[in-house]
Amino acid sequence: MPGPNPQSAVIDTRPNRREALQLGLAAVVALAVPDGASAELRESPSLKGDVGDGKLPPVEQRVPEEPAVAELETIGTPGGELRMLMGGPKDTRMMVVYGYARLVAYTPSLKLVPDILKSIEVEDNRIFTLHLRKGHKWSDGQPFTSEDFRYWFEDVAQNKHLSPSGMPVSMLPQSEAPRFEVISDTTVRYNWERPNPLFLPDLAGPSPLFIYRPAHYLKPFHQKYAQKDALDALVKDTKQRNWAALHNKLDTMYRDDNPDLPSLDPWILKTKPPADRFIFERNPYYYRIDKEGNQLPYIDRVILSIADSKIIPAKTGAGESDLQARYLRFDNYTFLKASETRNHYKVRLWRTGPGSQIALYPNLNTNDEVWRGLMRDLRFRRALSLAVDRHEINQVIYFGLAVEGQNTLLPQSPLFEPRYRSAWGRFDPAEANRLLDLIGLAKGSDGIRQLPDGRPLEIIVENSGESTEQSDVLELIRDSWRRIGVKLFQKPSQLTLFRRRVFSGEASMSVDKGIENGLATAAMSPWEFAPTTQQQLEWPKWGQYHETKGAAGEPPNLPYAVRLMQLYEEWLAAVSEEEHTRTWREMLQIWAEEVFSIGTVAGVLQPVVVNDKLRNVPEQGIYNWDPGAYFGIYKPDGFWFDMSEPAKSASIDLPAASPR
Amino acid sequence: MLRYLVHRILIMIPTLVAISIVIFTIINLPPGDYFSTYIAELQSSGEAADLAKINFLKAQYGFDRPLWEQYIFWAGGLLHGDMGYSFAYNLPVNQVVGDRLLMTFIVSFTTILFTYAVAFPIGVYSATHQYSWADHTLTLLGFLGLATPSFLLALVLLYLANVYFGVSIGGLMDPKYVDRPWSLDKTLSVAAHLWIPVIVIGTAGTAAMIRRLRANLLDELQKQYVVTARAKGLRPLKLLFKYPLRMALNPFISDIGSLLPHVISGAAIVSVVMSLPTTGPMLLDALRSQDMYLAGSFLMFMAFLTVIGVFISDLALAALDPRIRLQAGRRQ
Numbered sequence: 001m002p003g004p005n006p007q008s009a010v011i012d013t014r015p016n017r018r019e020a021l022q023l024g025l026a027a028v029v030a031l032a033v034p035d036g037a038s039a040e041l042r043e044s045p046s047l048k049g050d051v052g053d054g055k056l057p058p059v060e061q062r063v064p065e066e067p068a069v070a071e072l073e074t075i076g077t078p079g080g081e082l083r084m085l086m087g088g089p090k091d092t093r094m095m096v097v098y099g100y101a102r103l104v105a106y107t108p109s110l111k112l113v114p115d116i117l118k119s120i121e122v123e124d125n126r127i128f129t130l131h132l133r134k135g136h137k138w139s140d141g142q143p144f145t146s147e148d149f150r151y152w153f154e155d156v157a158q159n160k161h162l163s164p165s166g167m168p169v170s171m172l173p174q175s176e177a178p179r180f181e182v183i184s185d186t187t188v189r190y191n192w193e194r195p196n197p198l199f200l201p202d203l204a205g206p207s208p209l210f211i212y213r214p215a216h217y218l219k220p221f222h223q224k225y226a227q228k229d230a231l232d233a234l235v236k237d238t239k240q241r242n243w244a245a246l247h248n249k250l251d252t253m254y255r256d257d258n259p260d261l262p263s264l265d266p267w268i269l270k271t272k273p274p275a276d277r278f279i280f281e282r283n284p285y286y287y288r289i290d291k292e293g294n295q296l297p298y299i300d301r302v303i304l305s306i307a308d309s310k311i312i313p314a315k316t317g318a319g320e321s322d323l324q325a326r327y328l329r330f331d332n333y334t335f336l337k338a339s340e341t342r343n344h345y346k347v348r349l350w351r352t353g354p355g356s357q358i359a360l361y362p363n364l365n366t367n368d369e370v371w372r373g374l375m376r377d378l379r380f381r382r383a384l385s386l387a388v389d390r391h392e393i394n395q396v397i398y399f400g401l402a403v404e405g406q407n408t409l410l411p412q413s414p415l416f417e418p419r420y421r422s423a424w425g426r427f428d429p430a431e432a433n434r435l436l437d438l439i440g441l442a443k444g445s446d447g448i449r450q451l452p453d454g455r456p457l458e459i460i461v462e463n464s465g466e467s468t469e470q471s472d473v474l475e476l477i478r479d480s481w482r483r484i485g486v487k488l489f490q491k492p493s494q495l496t497l498f499r500r501r502v503f504s505g506e507a508s509m510s511v512d513k514g515i516e517n518g519l520a521t522a523a524m525s526p527w528e529f530a531p532t533t534q535q536q537l538e539w540p541k542w543g544q545y546h547e548t549k550g551a552a553g554e555p556p557n558l559p560y561a562v563r564l565m566q567l568y569e570e571w572l573a574a575v576s577e578e579e580h581t582r583t584w585r586e587m588l589q590i591w592a593e594e595v596f597s598i599g600t601v602a603g604v605l606q607p608v609v610v611n612d613k614l615r616n617v618p619e620q621g622i623y624n625w626d627p628g629a630y631f632g633i634y635k636p637d638g639f640w641f642d643m644s645e646p647a648k649s650a651s652i653d654l655p656a657a658s659p660r
Numbered sequence: 661m662l663r664y665l666v667h668r669i670l671i672m673i674p675t676l677v678a679i680s681i682v683i684f685t686i687i688n689l690p691p692g693d694y695f696s697t698y699i700a701e702l703q704s705s706g707e708a709a710d711l712a713k714i715n716f717l718k719a720q721y722g723f724d725r726p727l728w729e730q731y732i733f734w735a736g737g738l739l740h741g742d743m744g745y746s747f748a749y750n751l752p753v754n755q756v757v758g759d760r761l762l763m764t765f766i767v768s769f770t771t772i773l774f775t776y777a778v779a780f781p782i783g784v785y786s787a788t789h790q791y792s793w794a795d796h797t798l799t800l801l802g803f804l805g806l807a808t809p810s811f812l813l814a815l816v817l818l819y820l821a822n823v824y825f826g827v828s829i830g831g832l833m834d835p836k837y838v839d840r841p842w843s844l845d846k847t848l849s850v851a852a853h854l855w856i857p858v859i860v861i862g863t864a865g866t867a868a869m870i871r872r873l874r875a876n877l878l879d880e881l882q883k884q885y886v887v888t889a890r891a892k893g894l895r896p897l898k899l900l901f902k903y904p905l906r907m908a909l910n911p912f913i914s915d916i917g918s919l920l921p922h923v924i925s926g927a928a929i930v931s932v933v934m935s936l937p938t939t940g941p942m943l944l945d946a947l948r949s950q951d952m953y954l955a956g957s958f959l960m961f962m963a964f965l966t967v968i969g970v971f972i973s974d975l976a977l978a979a980l981d982p983r984i985r986l987q988a989g990r991r992q
Contacts, residue, residue, distance in 0.1 A: 248717075255750070496696055497692075
């Protein structure tokens with residue numbers, strides 16, 4: 001093995017995480033979480049009964065020989081039930097997101113560290129050697145080994161029936177599949193010819209790339225391993241069309257709607273759908289412990305009640321949830337705050353992660369030739385951006401609590417520079433008017449400018465008509481654009497229809513959320529800043545061209561868009577952190593100067609309702625999908641209920657017990 | 661009479677076939693299908709969909725085939741009781757609907773009972789005491805009930821019930837009973853939650869029923885046989901219940917036809933606002949997400965109930981009202 005001996009880093013037991021964790025170096029890099037001197041393991045009170053009855057082995061035999069030791073703000077006491085509200089039965093997947101048990105995971109400071117894995121060695125971003133924890137078990141007590149990785153790689157991902165569209169894209173840099181080796185029971189290696197910088201971030205994603213499966217559970221449903229007669233009978237019993245449909249139905253690691261599927265998550269589903277109340281119980285074989293030897297998670301059961309998403313703020317305000325942010329919006333804040341003391345919870349305000357809460361997207365691929373010419377004119381985009389009064393939007397709609405500026409990275413990102421947000425982001429109607437005059441768009445008698453072909457300059461902004469917030473912001477922009485002789489109309493349509501109209505070029509401008517990941521680090525993919533997918537409303541056809549490898553769409557033909565694409569390719573091929581940072585910076589610079597989308601405000605606050613007794617939930621946090629997995633990055637397995645506090649008043653102590 | 665029955669039953673078949681075609685066409689009219697709606701929804705919230713799995717399902721359920729083939733596949737399944745597969749729930753439709761039917765029945769029957777219990781005495785009273793101050797007051801109340809938007813009333817009652825009685829918001833029982841077997845506590849919890857939807861759904865219906873009963877009864881009370889009976893000294897109450905009220909009931913019996921599907925679908929909007937575990941919100945959701953087999957089979961089930969309901973009410977009318985029976989006999 002080249003480079004320094006990785007073994008030394010693996011066995012390293014220094015209690016300092018950070019030193020061992022550096023990603024993206026050219027040499028062999030080892031990531032390892034030190035074991036820490038753990039005290040004797042303690043049995044969770046709620047499992048003592050089962051252990052006593054012999055239904056479960058004692059805790060020493062359940063946690064891995066080398067468990068992960070959680071660094072927690074406070075050491076908790078096990079027990080309790082966590083109630084949350086969800087909008088539909090499909091939301092059971094949120095427990096996989098919140099649980100955030102990943103092979104590698106982000107810490108709150110956005111470092112990638114091994115989590116389920118004991119350690120990982122990365123060579124040139126090409127060769128990844130994954131070391132599992134010895135004695136790690138699935139939630140049904142069966143060992144979790146390299147066989148589970150092999151089963152997915154050979155029998156699921158490469159099976160024509162199970163995966164008709166082949167391996168996931170993040171396993172295929174430049175369409176090349178990795179070489180997979182099983183080295184021992186606890187070690188596997190993925191080996192690519194070219195760097196694959198997408199691999200680790202995808203493993204750590206909120207909807208992660210699952211490269212392992214509970215092989216012992218799924219094999220009886222796989223053609224290759226099952227007896228044909230038995231499998232045929234099973235398929236018939238469950239009314240599925242064939243074995244592949246049955247296998248796919250049971251294999252729902254992300255969707256999490258199969259209570260029989262073994263899992264590595266902190267809480268595992270116990271309720272068989274359909275239901276209006278889902279119960280998740282603690283995973284007795286979970287791999288994390290605290291410093292005093294308590295097996296995590298602290299909380300015994302998580303209960304998801306399903307209610308209509310519109311009634312969730314009201315139910316939360318009535319104290320029916322112990323931890324809630326999903327389906328709450330900033331405009332619910334005052335209502336929630338009003339019943340804080342009555343229902344024993346606190347409303348915290350976390351920042352959100354998108355680059356802009358609401359952004360305007362000029363469609364560079366619009367069908368109308370005159371409009372297309374205008375949208376591609378840099379001066380026009382800059383003028384529109386200069387005529388948006390971001391301060392007014394912030395004050396009127398967000399009580400001045402948001403961050404004004406363009407649709408780009410947030411100040412919390414290590415790549416952030418103030419000029420990315422401020423470029424062409426001030427309110428300057430005079431300059432905007434000057435730019436529009438330069439283009440030659442003359443004002444008509446009614447003060448509205450005219451297109452070169454004599455039509456009035458009336459921009460129709462299409463939206464999905466789902467949020468009143470968007471239409472409120474657009475109303476304010478309408479007023480300020482009126483001052484530069486541009487008229488704005490809103491056209492709401494249904495979500496699918498809206499996207500279709502943008503993709504096909506029927507819409508010339510649209511409004512939506514800004515870039516998803518405003519917190520990116522250099523190791524995360526800059527795909528949102530280059531035409532990589534049809535979903536990008538500013539250049540859907542160029543994105544489609546890349547997505548379909550040239551089969552549909554159009555090749556980008558604006559010089560800066562082409563350059564962004566090149567930079568993206570360079571980022572993919574890059575190995576070192578310096579190279580990644582360099583390509584990121586150039587892309588951000590181009591993005592700022594070219595104003596491909598017009599941002600308004602970002603970092604809008606997300607109300608997070610937390611029960612008064614729930615501990616270890618941070619006061620200040622980021623509520624973001626990727627990276628973040630919403631609560632996941634703060635590891636809810638370490639949250640706990642403090643029941644010791646004496647009741648301050650005569651009111652009932654338990655959370656929201658309803659007198660009857 | 662037997663010929664009439666057979667004729668009525670036979671004519672149901674082409675009716676249902678026609679309905680099924682209309683339903684299937686309308687569900688497929690909006691652009692896209694369940695999967696494209698699902699992908700768009702996920703992407704708009706920043707989540708990426710598992711495309712491999714979606715492509716797999718699309719191929720499995722024949723989304724690439726022409727529409728008429730999909731229709732035949734669906735209608736053929738219905739014939740032998742297979743209602744298809746719900747994509748949103750990842751389960752056969754039968755299993756998805758099953759659990760909610762009971763709750764829907766409870767809500768709807770209680771509402772109907774409530775409506776009858778309130779509307780009948782008031783309707784009769786205001787017809788017999790026409791233009792008295794009590795008639796005017798009750799009429800005003802009835803109009804208020806008709807005019808109040810039920811979803812608003814629902815929200816107000818929910819809030820008040822929570823603040824003053826500690827009843828959990830929305831749903832039909834306290835969350836902790838949802839997955840428990842039936843017990844006394846659970847029944848009490850249901851009763852504590854049930855009155856809000858019953859009042860809310862009931863008010864509008866009650867008002868309409870009062871007006872209709874009053875109008876029908878007024879018509880009858882003017883008739884000569886009533887005058888004759890009065891002149892012959894029949895006791896007023898006995899007279900009222902035995903003759904004019906019976907005649908005034910005909911419209912209610914013919915209502916059974918529309919009542920049956922209403923019992924199943926529930927009041928969708930109110931149920932959505934109150935987050936009731938009934939079938940109404942599920943149907944609305946299925947239509948919005950284009951979960952086509954769930955929506956289609958459900959609508960088909962309701963159409964079937966309507967057809968049966970109309971049939972039953974026709975039979976009941978014939979049985980109860982000799983005039984209709986005799987006329988039918990004469991025509992044949």
